[in-house]
Amino acid sequence: MIQQYRYIKSPIILFAKKYINSRYFGLGSNCFSRLPYYKTINFVTLSKISSNMTRESVSEKVALIGSGNWGTVISKIIGNNVMRYKEFHQEVKMWVFEEIVEGRNLTELINEKHENVKYLPGFTIPENVKAFSDLSEVVRDATVLVFCIPHQFVPKTCDQLKGKINPKAKAISLVKGFETDEKGIRPISHAISESLNISVCSLSGANIANEIAEEHFSETTIGYNYLAEGELFKKLFETKYFRVGIINDVVGVELCGALKNVIAIGAGFVDGLKLGENAKAAIIRIGFLEMKQFMKKFYGGIKDETFFESCGIADVIATCYGGRNRKVAESFVTTGKVGIIK
Template identity: 50%
Template sequence: MGEKSSVCIVGSGNWGSAIAKIVGQNVVEKSDMFEERVNMYMYEEKFEGQKLTEVVNQRHENVKYLPGVKLPENVVAMPDLIAASKNADILIFVMPHQFVRGTCKVMQEHIKDSALAVSLIKGFDKAPEGKPGISMISSMIEDILGIDCAVLMGANLAPEVAEEQFCEATIGCKNLADGELLKNLFEKPYFRCSICMDVQTIEMCGALKNVVGIGAGIVDGMGLGHNTKAAVLRLGLMEMVKFGEMFIDGSQEVTFFESCGVADLVATCHGGRNRMLGEAVVKSTKENPNWTIRELEKEILRGQSFQGPLVAKEIHEVLQERGKVDDFPLFKAIYKICQREMPPQEFIDCLRCHPEHMD
């Protein structure tokens, strides 16, 4: 990399916009390290008759996905992915995980060979056909773009980060130099970052906690209390650890005690969008037995997507291949509820009969 690193944010939802606020401020404050302009790739759509990129650049606010939060003027929304990313030294990926492969394919021949990617994406994919297990988003980015990819995960609900409420995050990287560079890019007094080398476990936590968050929301939707939700968190964390042991070489239990692990799980189960989905699933089942996840997304998320149901489907398929579905009863129940194969009211039975409670 050159003396100063230029930055591009690939994605512009509520989390992408919240991180753009942090990054936009930090590159100005650390002008000896970073170029001042930050390109933010934004999928073009209409907002009140105007192009959304034009509205964002005029008002310096993502009026659709993070209204009321001012973005630094050096953050520039761009609808052209190649133009936004081609000169970047640091590529920050923050978008729904199902769009990453196609996005990287577009960028593939145009980015710098020396660029560093960092994924803030909380999801993963099935491994390529013929290979068992799961494929991490960071690995997908590395494979397609031919560059290293770090990760940033943690208890980071976007509206709270945008309001500068104190929180922590975990940077996962292969070497300390990349970690220090990214720490300088992301850290604020209210957004404290630690560095950890257990990259795949960090990334896995970010995906699986969304599934457990749906379970917490189901508990809320049923009108049950803190004790039941605490059981969901504990059993969910145990299944997360077990999943890591099964699919990630060298997964370290201590990583689950970083912000990317138990802290993110707690935040998601109390305030995340997937918790909101779980609650909506219970209420929608009572009002409309034919609801779909897509309908709930349109109703609740202003065009964004819930990641939990897709991750639940992906891990269910992987566990099926291994014949291990029944070893993860919490994950299994949440998958079946999202697929409308199980009434949400039966969720508590899965907690009651969890193997953890069997002699």
């Protein structure tokens, strides 16, 4: 069921060759399915998982809590994947924090146009994804809860969910950040798990939403508590252009995704001050080491390998070059203001 993949040839060379062949010489988009995995962690072969699960044994109903920029890209991925695999019920309910756009409810616009005109204009959301402004309706009967909202809204949203969810539901958090209150800071997965008394996995990686909407190749990492959940979530999220690695380290995966934002803000200051690429590389290197030290000091069980997955070093690089956290810091230096970054 599980295979250990190792470096045999340079993955970068293999990737470049296959990607260029497929995109520019017409070999088809299947190239990604033929890409060699070059993970040193355990990867699970999808076909082998599916042979162990039947429609009778599992029909997972997926609720997506969030519909911002990343949430909408995720709706496209999971909307398509639930149609591909028999383990899933074929409709995905998506919670939209209602707002008025172009004089109309965003929920109505999404259901009518199959597009999130505010947070991801220009991309089609599959028709089996249905938008709702009523959170209770979205989670009713759901067995899989996908949290994809900004971190500051997690506590209130969980409060609204109490007593409304299936007690056997499992969740995955795509949220990058911490929950903070007077008692201190907590990983979001812990905040959700403690509030709702359910198992919570995490998904994080070098995942700039707009690039994934364009179906450009990228990777992500899922941290799981139980292997079966990691396997199920891999199936829900993996596509040819969005490759999923799984590792038994929920907090490690998620904390990399929260702390890399601090490094990205440092990188943005460097850019704003025009200190150059050497200084930026130094900020990335030192920041990465500090992130690792912080996590290992305050949380037990974090694996060294996690830092070298997509959620670790790759996300630090992606955010320090392309993320909104970098942009907001650069803009603060150059304009003296903190604005909203698109």
